[in-house]
Amino acid sequence: MAISRRIVLHFPHRLVNQPIVSRLVKEFGLEFNILKAAVTPGEEGLLVMELTGNRRDYDRGVKYLTEAGVKIQSLSQDVVRNESRCTHCGACITMCPTGAFTLEQGTRKVIFNDNKCVVCELCIKACPPRAMELYF
Numbered sequence: 001m002a003i004s005r006r007i008v009l010h011f012p013h014r015l016v017n018q019p020i021v022s023r024l025v026k027e028f029g030l031e032f033n034i035l036k037a038a039v040t041p042g043e044e045g046l047l048v049m050e051l052t053g054n055r056r057d058y059d060r061g062v063k064y065l066t067e068a069g070v071k072i073q074s075l076s077q078d079v080v081r082n083e084s085r086c087t088h089c090g091a092c093i094t095m096c097p098t099g100a101f102t103l104e105q106g107t108r109k110v111i112f113n114d115n116k117c118v119v120c121e122l123c124i125k126a127c128p129p130r131a132m133e134l135y136f
């Protein structure tokens with residue numbers, strides 16, 4: 001049975017330039033579609049992708065990634081902003097690896113573009129009033 005999942009891969013710095021993802025195709029016959037890619041300030045690599053294949057190959061591919069040191073997160077997780085808590089302090093703007101926060105000229109409000117978010121969770125820890133939340 002074929003399955004398709006949207007997942008986030010977190011690559012430690014030592015793996016960022018390794019051909020890990022191409023091995024999913026060559027060795028496990030999986031197909032992937034990269035939706036977003038980014039490098040965090042700590043130089044962790046982030047890839048949001050749709051991974052497709054038959055169940056057995058998918059499980060083997062995920063096991064291979066995990067054993068290689070890649071952390072895998074399901075995109076059923078979502079980062080949202082609690083608007084009533086946000087003070088528009090701007091602390092999240094420079095730290096978000098994908099530029100999901102922008103400062104609106106004129107109002108000086110911080111806009112959250114959730115379609116750019118790759119669920120790295122960096123803003124959750126960094127937001128002073130804890131306005132950024134993880135949902136499952």
Ligand code: SF4
Pocket residue numbers: 081085086087088089090091092093110126127128129130131132
């Ligand atoms: S760090 Fe938190 S409070 Fe500050 S602008 Fe970002 S989301 Fe709002």
Ligand code: SF4
Pocket residue numbers: 079095096097098099100101116117118119120121122123124132
């Ligand atoms: S979790 Fe926060 S810091 Fe990470 S990509 Fe999403 S908005 Fe940016």
